[in-house]
Amino acid sequence: MIVNKNLDWRHVLFYTWKSLLYFVFLSIAVYTLHHVYDMEKLTVPFNVVALLSTALAIFLGFKNNSAYDRWWEARKIWGLLVNYSRAWGREVLTLSQHPDGKPNEELSAWQRRLIYRHIAFVHALRVFLRHRHAYNENGEEWMKTTNDYADIRPFLSEAEANEVLRKNNPPNYLLLIQGQELKEAYQKGWLSDYRFVQLDETLTEFNNHQGKSERIKNTPFPRPYSFFSRVFVYLHGTLVPFAFVEELGLLNIPLALLINFIFLSLDQIGETTEDPFENRPSDTPLTAISRTIEGNLKEMLGETQMPAKPEQVDGVVL
Template identity: 55%
Template sequence: MIVRRNLKFKLILFYTWKQLLYYILLSTTVFILHEYYQVVFFDIPSYTIAALGTAVAIFLGFKNDHAYDRWWEARKIWGLMVNYSRAWTRQVITMIIPQSPEEETEVQRLHTIMVYRHIAFVNALRVFLRRRLPYNPDQKELFQDENTYRDAQPFLDRSEYDTFKNKDNPPNFLLQKQGEDLKMAYQRGWLSDYRFVKMEETLVDFNDIQGMSERIKNTPLPRQYTFFSRAFVIIHCTLLPMVFISELGWKTIPISVIVSFVFLSLDLIGERTEDPFENRLEDTPMTSLSTTIETNLREQLNEDKSSFPEKYKIENGIVF
């Protein structure tokens, strides 16, 4: 997620230089052909291109509005993940109660296992949602390169991790294991009927969070919006210098490029906002949220703060 208020120009150029180069060359070519070779381009009235620009702007606004809704929904979902994670840890610690002093050590060990397994679940879900974009040093894109299931390994025992990493849906496997431990605690008398039901409801909440995240991940914004918005922007910006040249002369070049850049930026913002789980710099900061969850939960276990992970740092105005 980009948190810097002012974007660096080199970052903007990273994603737009090819299109800007096209518009600069197009405007320059139109100017040269018109001024030195008296080539007559389409005699299109200026109000026509203004009407087309208005239509394109409305279309882009509609697309960007829906793209932002998807991004904001993803952020709210992971906000729920933070809240429910704290609640789950509190329930594990306060609701799973030993029946005798001899069982206290065993119950405390179960507390740690279940809380740690939840931290593994959070990390696993983050990787599961980003798994379609693995790190590729040859791919010219800006995203976080450390995105593997190894982040869950410190919180699971060896045999459970070996089983977990080979599952088709690793996060769901961990929720299943949590349910099995709840069943065991109930059978041992450490949970009453009511407490068992309440904790199972919290596990269902985590299922809902995963399902809502998968819905956003697996159901993209209808591709006709992306295709036609890009096509309309290209058509509009290609016609601009041909309409301006007879009235503006050499001024056609800077004005056409500036107007084209505005429409290009609007289209690019929507395109890169609509999918918030692609492990790109504009996406939901799941790594940062995972670190926050781990710190909060281990603090609830009264662990030594010196062993907590470092607070996630903002680098170059970006939080992953």
């Protein structure tokens, strides 16, 4: 997620430089043909371009609103995951007790195991949704540690971690293990009927959070929006130099570039926000949220060694 108020121009140009280069050469070619080779009929009525600009602005606005809705839904899902994770830690620690009511080392180990396994679940879900590393504007791997299944190993036994990572859906398998542990605790008398149901309902919410996230991940933004928005932006941008070349002359080149940059930026905003789990600078900050959950749960266990807060890299928190 980009947190700086001012965007880094390197990020902007990374997505737009090829298109801007096309429009620069096009504007130069139109000026040369019109003023050097006296092809005065090589123009387009201004009203045509103005009408197309209005229609394109409305279309891009609708597309960007829809893309933002996907980004905001992803953020709300992970915000609820934070809340339910805190509830899970509290319920595990306060609703489970030994039948004789006395402190019990086996029960304490069980509580810690369930909380640590949930931390592993959160990190596994983050990696499962992203599927790849982040890359910077040079195409080089960037902040590799933000998307690595090795992050779950400190919270599981070696045998359990190896077993989980052999599965096609590691976070879902972790929830299965959690359910099995709840069943064993119920059979030992550590959980009453009501308390077992309460913990199981919270566990079901984690299934819901994963399912909702997977729905966004696996359901692409309607491709006609992306395809036709890009076609219309290029069509509009190609016509712009022809509308101003006769009146503005050489000034037509920077003006056409400015107008096209605005529409390119609007189109790119939608492109970069429609898929919030791709580990890009503008995506939902899953790493930061995961570490927040980890810190909260460790604090509930009375631990003092907290995870490092994700650092900003070029104004971006992943």
